[in-house]
Amino acid sequence: MLSDCHSAALVSRAGSIDWLCFPRFDAASIFGRILDEDGGYWSIGAAGPHEASRRYVPETLVLETELRTPTGTAVVTEALVFADDERGHGIGLAAPHVLVRTVEAVEGEVPIDVEFAPRPEYGLIVPRLVPIKGGLIAQGGATQVLLAGPQPHSMSDGIARWQLALKKGERCTFTLQHHMAWDAPTMPWPAKQARKRLADTVKGWTSWSRLHQRYEGPWKDEVHNSGRVLHALTFRPTGAIVAAPTTSLPEEEGGSRNWDYRYCWLRDASMTLQALWVAACPDEVGRFLGFVARAAGPGGQGLQIMFGIGGEHDLAERELDHLRGWRDSRPVRVGNGAWNQQQHDVYGAVLDAVYRFRGEITEFDPHTVELLVALADGAARVWSEPDQGIWEIRGEPRHFLHSKLMCWVALDRAARLAHQLGVGHRTADWSSTAATIRQGILDNGWNEEVGAYTQSFGSDELDASVLLLALSGFLPPSDARLRSTIDAIARDLSAPSGLLYRYRQADGLDGDESTFLLCSYWLVEAWAMTGQLDLARQLFDRTTSNANDLGLLGEEAHAETGELLGNFPQAFSHIGLVNAASAISVAERADRTSTD
Numbered sequence: 001m002l003s004d005c006h007s008a009a010l011v012s013r014a015g016s017i018d019w020l021c022f023p024r025f026d027a028a029s030i031f032g033r034i035l036d037e038d039g040g041y042w043s044i045g046a047a048g049p050h051e052a053s054r055r056y057v058p059e060t061l062v063l064e065t066e067l068r069t070p071t072g073t074a075v076v077t078e079a080l081v082f083a084d085d086e087r088g089h090g091i092g093l094a095a096p097h098v099l100v101r102t103v104e105a106v107e108g109e110v111p112i113d114v115e116f117a118p119r120p121e122y123g124l125i126v127p128r129l130v131p132i133k134g135g136l137i138a139q140g141g142a143t144q145v146l147l148a149g150p151q152p153h154s155m156s157d158g159i160a161r162w163q164l165a166l167k168k169g170e171r172c173t174f175t176l177q178h179h180m181a182w183d184a185p186t187m188p189w190p191a192k193q194a195r196k197r198l199a200d201t202v203k204g205w206t207s208w209s210r211l212h213q214r215y216e217g218p219w220k221d222e223v224h225n226s227g228r229v230l231h232a233l234t235f236r237p238t239g240a241i242v243a244a245p246t247t248s249l250p251e252e253e254g255g256s257r258n259w260d261y262r263y264c265w266l267r268d269a270s271m272t273l274q275a276l277w278v279a280a281c282p283d284e285v286g287r288f289l290g291f292v293a294r295a296a297g298p299g300g301q302g303l304q305i306m307f308g309i310g311g312e313h314d315l316a317e318r319e320l321d322h323l324r325g326w327r328d329s330r331p332v333r334v335g336n337g338a339w340n341q342q343q344h345d346v347y348g349a350v351l352d353a354v355y356r357f358r359g360e361i362t363e364f365d366p367h368t369v370e371l372l373v374a375l376a377d378g379a380a381r382v383w384s385e386p387d388q389g390i391w392e393i394r395g396e397p398r399h400f401l402h403s404k405l406m407c408w409v410a411l412d413r414a415a416r417l418a419h420q421l422g423v424g425h426r427t428a429d430w431s432s433t434a435a436t437i438r439q440g441i442l443d444n445g446w447n448e449e450v451g452a453y454t455q456s457f458g459s460d461e462l463d464a465s466v467l468l469l470a471l472s473g474f475l476p477p478s479d480a481r482l483r484s485t486i487d488a489i490a491r492d493l494s495a496p497s498g499l500l501y502r503y504r505q506a507d508g509l510d511g512d513e514s515t516f517l518l519c520s521y522w523l524v525e526a527w528a529m530t531g532q533l534d535l536a537r538q539l540f541d542r543t544t545s546n547a548n549d550l551g552l553l554g555e556e557a558h559a560e561t562g563e564l565l566g567n568f569p570q571a572f573s574h575i576g577l578v579n580a581a582s583a584i585s586v587a588e589r590a591d592r593t594s595t596d
Contacts, residue, residue, distance in 0.1 A: 001245065001552060001569055002099070003061055003232035004080035005092025008245035009099060010034060010568070013052065013549070015065055015076060016043035022143065022178035023097040025235060025242050026262040026309055028121045028334075030145060030178075035248060035332050036323040040119030042176070044076055044103055047111035047163065056550060059213075060205030061228055062198070063550075072108020074166060076101060081197040082204045091204040092236035097178040098189070100198045103164075104171035114162035114174070116152070118145055122320055122334070126158040134188035135175075136160060142180060148188030149174040212280040217585030219577075222544060225551045226574035227279025230272050233571050239287030240309040241269035244555070244567035250329035251513040251556055251566050258329055260336045261567040263315055265306040266292060266346045267390070270353035272571050275578040277356055285357045292350065293371040300374030305343045306336070315339035342387040342397065347379035348406030348413070352472070355413040358420060369421050376414035376426070380433045383407035384440075389456075390465050393507050399457040401445045402465035408437040409472050438474070446481060452488035453481065455503060462489050463503045464519035470526045471579075477530045486526045493519070495559035498542050514556040514565050517543055521576025528583040533591065536584050544577060553577065 002009040007027065010019035018033040018041050032039030046052070046067040054065040062079040078101040083094040103112055118127055120141045127140030135148040136155075150172060152160035164172055173191035189197075205228070213224045234241050247260035273285050295311035296303040308315055317337035325332050354361075354372060364372070383404055386397035411434035418427040444457040445466075455463035466485060469475050475482040493501045499515035500523055520543040527536035546557040546564060553573035555566025 001061065001229065001232065001550075002063060002078065002080045003092075003245070004082055004095040004097070005232060005234055005236040006095040006097065007080065008232070009080060010246070011063060011078065013054070014043065015045040015052070015067075016041045017099070019246060020099070021245070021262070022145070023095075024309060025233075025245050028143075029123070030118050030120055030143070032119065032123050032323070034246070035325055036123055038119065039123035039323065041115070041117050042101075043113070043115045044101055044174075045113055046074065047113045054549065056225070057202055058206075059209035059224075059228075060202055061232055062202050062205060067110065067112075069108075069110050072105055072110040072168065074103055074105045074110040074112065076103045077198065078102070079198055079201045081194075081201045084197065084200060091208050092231075092234070095236075096197070098194075098197070099176040100173070100194045100201075101175075102171055102173045102195060102198065103166065105166035105168050107168055109165060109167045112162075112164040112166060112172070114164065116147055116160040117158060119158070120145075122332075123323060129155050129158060129160055131155075132188070134190070144179055146177045146179070146186055146188055147174060148177065148191075148194065209280075214281055215278055215582070217581060218588070219540070219544070219581040222547075222551060223279050223578050223581050226577050227276060229552065229569055229574050230276055230571060230578075231280060231284075233272070233569075234284060235264075235309040236287075238310060239284060239289075239291040240264035240307065240311075241272045241284075241288065241571065242309060243268045243572065244570050246567045247334055248323075248329070248332040249326055249554070249565070249567045252329075253327050253565070254329055255512070256330065256510050257513060258325065258331060258333055259338075259567070260317070260334050261570075262309070263306050263336055263339075264291075264309055267305065267343070267349040268571055268575075270349040271575045273353045274356050275575040278582045279578045285353065285360070289354070289368050289371065293367045296371060296374075298370070300371045300378070303346075303374065303378065304339060305341060305346045306339050313339070338388075338392045341392060342382070342385075343389065343392065344379065344382050344385070344387045344403040345390050345406035347375045348409030348472075351375055351379075351410045351413040351417070352406075355417055358417060361420075364421055369423070372414065372417070372421060373423060373426070376410055376430055379407040379410035379414075380430070383433075383437050391502055391507070395507070398455075398459075399444075400463075400465075401441060401453060401456060402463065402468060404437055404441050404445070404457075405466075405468055405472060405474060408434050408441065408474065411437065441474070450488065452485040455505075461503060461505045462492055464489055464493055464500050464516065464522055465502070467519075467522040467526045470529055471522065483530060486523070486530065490523055490527075497557075497559055497562065498539060499546075499557060499559070501559075514558050516556050517546065517553055517570070517573040518555075518576040521573075521580040524576075524580035525583040528580070528587040531587070531591075533584065533587055536580075536587070540580050540584060543580075 033041040050069040065076040125140040127138040175194040244261035248258035251257040317335035319331040323332040389400035415430040500519040552569040554564030554568040555570040
């Protein structure tokens with residue numbers, strides 16, 4: 001993934017940009033080959049036999065790929081660049097919407113092939129490629145892109161091609177610039193300007209990482225990398241955080257569980273903020289709360305479980321029938337029909353995040369206070385009603401335990417925050433309702449025959465989200481029923497690989513899903529909290545081993561092959577990695593203290 005904190009690109013191991021949405025995460029794709037061979041791409045690679053390896057420049061999301069051929073070696077460096085000389089905590093506040101790719105021969109002579117095939121509007125348009133001084137422009141639809149660089153050697157059928165022969169010390173720079181069709185023509189960036197902006201982007205990421213990333217526990221490199229990924233999923237103009245930068249990458253090859261994740265779920269974003277507390281000491285919480293308050297409107301009356309990254313409410317879902325989908329996984333969807341679902345955990349997710357940051361916020365503005373009070377009162381109002389739950393099951397609402405638990409979290413945290421919010425008179429009321437919810441979970445959530453707290457009241461089905469009984473502080477690690485629940489989930493929801501499924505029963509959707517990485521990390525946390533550190537470390541390593549060569553994680557992993565599935569990279573999974581590593585670190589420190 002490349003990101004300028006406005007949009008994102010995915011680069012294949014073969015050096016092809018197969019996904020890019022300009023100028024926002026949720027815009028229509030310019031390159032979409034990841035969903036269809038005819039969806040558009042931009043490839044840079046060595047011609048003929050070669051070996052390739054890649055890495056992020058340390059402390060950044062700037063990608064370096066080394067191409068080794070029989071005659072020489074070249075390095076491709078690329079990034080979605082930040083604004084000029086942007087450093088530190090402000091990275092991504094402004095973005096020129098420009099992708100820079102340079103290729104330089106560092107040894108011998110290297111033949112390089114370049115192909116540029118933009119396909120705007122999710123592949124609907126084959127644009128006209130028009131040569132201009134310093135590059136070419138792709139015209140078609142409402143979006144135009146300008147590619148600065150040498151003149152192509154050929155152009156046909158909407159594809160421009162170059163065959164380069166670079167000798168040691170020679171380099172070629174390409175710059176892709178976005179602008180709307182009705183804008184005044186943009187001048188191509190000179191190569192020198194593009195390389196400077198690329199260098200500034202390295203400095204910006206490095207400065208941000210060194211300023212914010214202070215975690216020093218186990219798996220430090222993995223935690224810091226995840227922190228950068230989570231920051232990269234933030235739409236900096238508003239503070240919204242997307243669940244993933246892609247749509248319709250399936251949970252099962254050839255399946256239909258294909259959803260658009262380029263929106264801001266309040267649950268996911270709140271969990272991202274909490275993970276960033278560990279991985280990057282963020283300053284995004286105020287911006288995020290401002291985004292939610294603006295999107296929800298006065299008194300939080302328009303609160304939804306998710307919004308568009310600009311605060312949009314209507315995220316109506318539609319299918320793109322012209323796209324075959326990743327490995328024929330249909331349908332391809334844009335929009336997300338879950339936007340108007342009832343998911344009661346959202347109240348607790350936001351208030352729990354605010355509670356985590358309570359020491360960093362000196363004063364809450366009136367609109368934020370109004371929002372947080374509305375969240376607490378909302379939880380008190382709906383906790384006894386059924387909903388669709390955290391997994392957005394598209395069937396009849398149920399009394400999901402996790403939803404009740406997060407309503408308890410909402411009221412527990414609100415009561416603790418009440419004086420800081422200037423509403424201390426609400427403490428007793430919120431505490432009383434929290435106690436009622438707590439007793440309801442204890443009385444109705446436990447299934448004696450199963451020997452565990454189950455997915456919903458009266459159910460005999462297990463659900464990994466119930467592990468949050470431990471992670472939220474609802475029950476102490478020593479609680480016998482909690483330990484029995486953890487054992488049952490580890491035993492009955494584990495695949496042969498050791499990774500966890502979310503649940504195993506029918507959910508009203510066609511097809512199956514694979515193991516869910518966040519759930520595996522939740523189990524790591526639960527084991528760490530209950531003193532089972534060897535099991536926790538083993539499962540952490542097993543789960544994290546599914547990451548790709550750049551440490552990026554999808555939503556799920558195939559139960560047998562470990563292949564990553566679902567939208568990519570997935571915030572949930574990187575959240576899980578950060579929190580699980582931190583839980584092990586905390587448990588190890590406690591273990592050392594107890595034995596000193």
